[in-house]
Amino acid sequence: MERLQKILQKAGxxxxxxxxxxxxxxxxxxxxxxxxxxxxxxxxxxxxxxDNKKIKSENKVYYLLYKPEGYVSTTDDQYNRLTVVDLIPxxxxxxxxxxxxxxxxxxxxxxxxxxxxxxxxxxKFKLEKQYTVKVSGLVRKETSKLIxxxxxxxxxxxxxxxxxxxxxxxxxxxxxxxxxxxxxxxxQVKRMFAKFDHDVLRLKRDRYGCVDLKGLNKGDYRRLKxxxxxxxxxxxxxx
Ligand code: URA
Numbered sequence: 001m002e003r004l005q006k007i008l009q010k011a012g013x014x015x016x017x018x019x020x021x022x023x024x025x026x027x028x029x030x031x032x033x034x035x036x037x038x039x040x041x042x043x044x045x046x047x048x049x050x051d052n053k054k055i056k057s058e059n060k061v062y063y064l065l066y067k068p069e070g071y072v073s074t075t076d077d078q079y080n081r082l083t084v085v086d087l088i089p090x091x092x093x094x095x096x097x098x099x100x101x102x103x104x105x106x107x108x109x110x111x112x113x114x115x116x117x118x119x120x121x122x123x124k125f126k127l128e129k130q131y132t133v134k135v136s137g138l139v140r141k142e143t144s145k146l147i148x149x150x151x152x153x154x155x156x157x158x159x160x161x162x163x164x165x166x167x168x169x170x171x172x173x174x175x176x177x178x179x180x181x182x183x184x185x186x187x188q189v190k191r192m193f194a195k196f197d198h199d200v201l202r203l204k205r206d207r208y209g210c211v212d213l214k215g216l217n218k219g220d221y222r223r224l225k226x227x228x229x230x231x232x233x234x235x236x237x238x239x
Contacts, residue, residue, distance in 0.1 A: 001041040001042065001043050002041060002042070002043060003038075003039065003040070003041055004019070004023060004028065004030065004035060004038075004040045004041065004042050004048070005019040005020045005023060005038065006019075007042060007043070007048065007055075007058075008022065008023075008028070008048075008050065008055065009091075010058050010059070010091065010092065011048075011055045011056055011057070011058060011059075012056070012059065013050055013055055020038055022050060023035060023036060023037075023038060023040075024036060024038070027050055027051050028048070028049070028050055029047075029048070029049040029050075029052070030042050030046050030047070030048055031046055031047050032047070058092065058112065059092065060111070060112060060113040060116070061090065061092045061094065061111060061112055061113075061223070062109065062110075062111045062113065062116070062223065062224040062228075062229050063088055063090070063094060063109065063110045063111070063221050063222065063223060063224065064107060064108070064109055064208075064211055064213075064216070064221060064222055064223075064224055065084060065087055065088060065096075065107075065108045065109075065110055065220075065221040066105070066106065066107065066213050066216040066217065066218050066219065066220050066221070067084055067087075067100050067104070067105055067106055067107075067108045067218075068087075068105055068218040068219050069102070069103050069104065069105050070082065070102065070103070071083060071084050071086070071087065071102070072084070072102055073096045073098070073099035073100050073101075073108065074096070074099075075093075075095050075096075081102070084096050084108060084110065085110070087219060087221065088110055088221050092112045093112055094110040094111055094112050095110060095111070095112070095117070096108050096109070096110050097109045097110070097111060097116075097117045097120050097121060098120075098121055098184045099184075100205060101187065101190075101203070103203070104203040104204065104205065105203075105204045105205070105218060106131070106203075106204045106205030106206060106213065107205045107206065107207060107208040107211060107212065107213050108205070108208070109208060109211070109224070110221075116229070116232075116233065119233065120209075120232060121184070123183070125235070126159065126182040126183075127182060127208070127209045127232075127235060128180050128181075128182055128207065128209060129180070129181055129182070129184060129205060129207065129208055129209075130178060130179070130180045130205070130206045130207035130212075131178070131179050131180075131181075131189055131203055131204060131205050131206065132176065132177075132178055132202075132203075132204045132206055133176070133177060133178075133179055133189055133193070133200055133202070133203050133204075134174055134175070134176045134200070134201045134202040134203075135174060135175050135176075135177075135193050135198035135199060135200055135201060136173070136174055136198055136199040136201060137173060137174065137175065137197065137198050138168050138170070138173060138174075138175055139166065139175040139177065139193075139196075139198060143196045143198075144163045144166065144177075146196070147161060147163060147179070147192055147193070147195075147196070148160060148161050148162060148163055151191075151192045151195050152195075153185070153188075153191050153192070153195070156185065158181065158183065158185075158188065158192060159181070159182050159183055160182075161179055161180060161181045161182075161192075162179065162180040163177055163178065163179050163180075164177070164178050165177060165178040174201060175198070178206075179192075189203060190203070209231070209232050209235055210228060210231045210232065210235070211224065211228055211232070
């Protein structure tokens with residue numbers, strides 16, 4: 001529930017001050033009743049009319065954030081750590097679709113569109129997520145093959161993955177590689193490598209479906225283009 005003037009502002013009817021004037025002048029109805037009290041609350045499921053015309057629901061917005069390390073992927077945190085929402089100071093109440101760990105960086109979509117978020121996170125939707133991962137030790141070809149075939153993580157077996165661009169640092173005894181997975185289970189990439197005694201030292205998501213980080217620096221965000229939103233919707237419907 002939100003203050004009526006705030007709802008009118010979000011719907012693009014008027015500025016907050018003007019919206020207050022509209023309310024005081026008796027020009028606003030909620031579910032058929034004229035409301036003149038300024039503190040009144042409502043939400044977008046109510047039928048809200050101004051001068052007997054129904055207002056449009058809240059604008060749906062879609063952002064791509066290049067999440068830096070050191071932020072939690074929630075809207076508020078019980079330990080008062082910074083959240084990804086702190087990086088997107090926008091009018092709409094956005095939330096992240098899925099999660100990146102506190103120490104993971106990379107592509108994260110935030111929106112106020114619950115249907116879109118649900119569609120993208122549905123398990124049947126095999127959306128590709130591409131990561132650059134640096135792990136301890138030298139990852140053997142045989143290990144990569146096993147990871148790509150699917151790893152038994154106790155409560156589930158991971159879907160087939162792809163690994164490429166494998167680079168070894170023989171001196172420091174670590175490996176950097178690209179992995180593409182189609183799920184988003186808790187700590188998934190870390191657990192997949194931990195199964196083979198490789199600790200993840202650094203993790204970055206380069207791509208979420210058709211959307212990558214091109215042109216963004218850490219901490220930057222941009223609106224998704226309409227064709228990107230449509231493509232993600234289509235992928236989810238056909239996935
Ligand atoms: N896999 C992980 O282990 N962590 C992330 O943040 C994303 C994928």
